[in-house]
Amino acid sequence: MPEKEILKMYQSAEETTEPEIVQINGTIPEWLEGNFLQIGPAKWELDNGQFTLNHMIDGFSMISKFSIDSSKQEVLFEKKFLQSDAYKRALVAKRPVFTEFGTQSYPDPGKSFFSKMISACLPIELSDNNTENLFQLGNEVFATSETCYFRSIDPCSLTSGEKYDSNKCFGLNVDSPHPITDENGVTWQMGNTFMTGLKYNIVKIPPLLPNQSVKDMMKKSKIITSINSSWTGMMSYSHQAFTLTKNYIIFIEQPFVINISKAAKSIIKGSPKFSEYVEWRPELKNRFYVIEKESGKIIKKDFYASQPFFFMHYINAYEENNQVCKYINFLKKKKNI
Numbered sequence: 449m450p451e452k453e454i455l456k457m458y459q460s461a462e463e464t465t466e467p468e469i470v471q472i473n474g475t476i477p478e479w480l481e482g483n484f485l486q487i488g489p490a491k492w493e494l495d496n497g498q499f500t501l502n503h504m505i506d507g508f509s510m511i512s513k514f515s516i517d518s519s520k521q522e523v524l525f526e527k528k529f530l531q532s533d534a535y536k537r538a539l540v541a542k543r544p545v546f547t548e549f550g551t552q553s554y555p556d557p558g559k560s561f562f563s564k565m566i567s568a569c570l571p572i573e574l575s576d577n578n579t580e581n582l583f584q585l586g587n588e589v590f591a592t593s594e595t596c597y598f599r600s601i602d603p604c605s606l607t608s609g610e611k612y613d614s615n616k617c618f619g620l621n622v623d624s625p626h627p628i629t630d631e632n633g634v635t636w637q638m639g640n641t642f643m644t645g646l647k648y649n650i651v652k653i654p655p656l657l658p659n660q661s662v663k664d665m666m667k668k669s670k671i672i673t674s675i676n677s678s679w680t681g682m683m684s685y686s687h688q689a690f691t692l693t694k695n696y697i698i699f700i701e702q703p704f705v706i707n708i709s710k711a712a713k714s715i716i717k718g719s720p721k722f723s724e725y726v727e728w729r730p731e732l733k734n735r736f737y738v739i740e741k742e743s744g745k746i747i748k749k750d751f752y753a754s755q756p757f758f759f760m761h762y763i764n765a766y767e768e769n770n771q772v773c774k775y776i777n778f779l780k781k782k783k784n785i
Contacts, residue, residue: 461490461510467524476518483603484514487591489579491529495542503550503723508535509579509591511606530591531608532599534577546575550723576611580625580687585635586656586665592625594687596639614639617666618651626688626761627653630741635665636697638689646677646708650690650697650739672744675699678735681708685726691762696747696772697739698765703732703756730756738772755780 489507493500501507509530516523529535534546543554553573578591578599590612592598600609614620620639627637633655641647653669656662677683682705690699710725736751763775 458492458504458507460493460507461527463510463528464526467515467526470514470523470525472521472523476516476521476523478518480516480518482516484516485582485589485603486512487530487579487582488512490527491535494538494544499543501544501548501551503548505579506544506548506551506577507579508532508538509577509593511582511591511601513603513606526606528606530578530599530601532576532578533611534575546573546577547721548575548577550721552721574622578625583627584629585627585653586660586662588662592623592627594622594625596620596622612666618653618669619671620649620651624686624689628690628692630692631694636690636692636741637669638686638699640683640686641674642708646681646683648675648677648683648686648689648699648701649673650675650699650744652744673697673739673746675701675737675746675749677701679705679732682706682727682729683708687760688762691765691774692741693765693767693772695741695767697741698762698772698774699737699739700759700776701735701737702758703729703734704758705729705732728758732756 487509489505490510491508509532510527511530512525512527514523514525534544537545537556541554541556544551545553545556547553574595574597576595576597576599578593578597580593583590583592588600589603590598590600596614597611598614599611601607602609614623618637618639621641621643623637623639627635629635635653637651637653639649639651641649649671650673651669652672653665656665678701684701685704685706690697705727707725707727714721714724733756734753737746738748739746757778757780759776759778761777763777765772765774
């Protein structure tokens with residue numbers, strides 16, 4: 449892709465004031481109807497361009513919607529910023545007040561003196577700038593990322609709703625932005641805990657039942673498996689932490705790691721940028737875990753990759769001839785990370 453085209457990806461966007469008609473080449477199939485939603489970073493400048501966020505994924509989140517009507521041969525486009533606390537407070541402060549992946553936070557002028565003192569003593573406040581994924585749980589849609597927060601959105605109006613904390617909902621300190629709902633309506637999630645040892649945890653959320661709310665679903669969720677990190681003082685960075693087949697959950701522990709000691713030092717210094725405490729440790733290699741969905745039992749954990757690799761997403765996973773098969777998009781070399 450030409451550099452000029454790449455740079456367009458980093459230009460801040462504006463909200464639409466009303467739906468825009470999309471130019472169409474060709475014909476929309478009769479069976480294609482409905483809304484297609486996307487989410488991603490869309491604002492990198494604050495204070496009229498006087499301050500710029502440092503990393504692509506640090507940009508403030510925007511939700512886009514394509515409304516497809518095949519009977520009219522028409523597509524309408526709308527976009528709105530996610531009304532996260534990170535976004536709203538940054539507009540007032542003209543600086544980010546939550547640390548993002550590669551951008552340090554600044555003092556929040558809206559806080560009282562007492563609140564600032566508390567923040568100085570407990571400097572880590574995770575951002576709710578959910579830029580990475582949209583997922584459906586029951587009959588609701590949520591925006592999420594790699595912290596502990598996710599937020600409901602209205603898929604019709606794109607308005608932002610209630611913020612949820614995975615610590616309270618699932619017992620996870622941070623979670624994956626890619627939960628998966630299987631063919632039975634069960635939603636699976638995975639996340640890390642740090643306070644009682646370094647663990648990867650798999651959460652099972654039951655299907656939505658009649659006369660039940662999504663909050664009821666969350667209350668009935670449970671951790672079915674906890675896996676200890678293989679390494680002292682480190683744990684695997686996991687974006688799409690796991691994948692599913694009909695009967696199994698597959699988790700890969702990878703040597704792109706979070707160094708807990710470095711993270712603690714960054715927090716104490718008041719600059720807990722995620723990019724400061726992740727490391728590529730190829731000597732550790734990748735470890736494969738196979739977990740039984742029905743019981744949560746770990747049935748295989750001694751498979752190691754012959755060569756270390758970094759990955760963010762699974763492409764597919766399935767069972768065939770009594771084997772578990774999976775496709776992964778991965779990189780071999782540190783310079784690509």
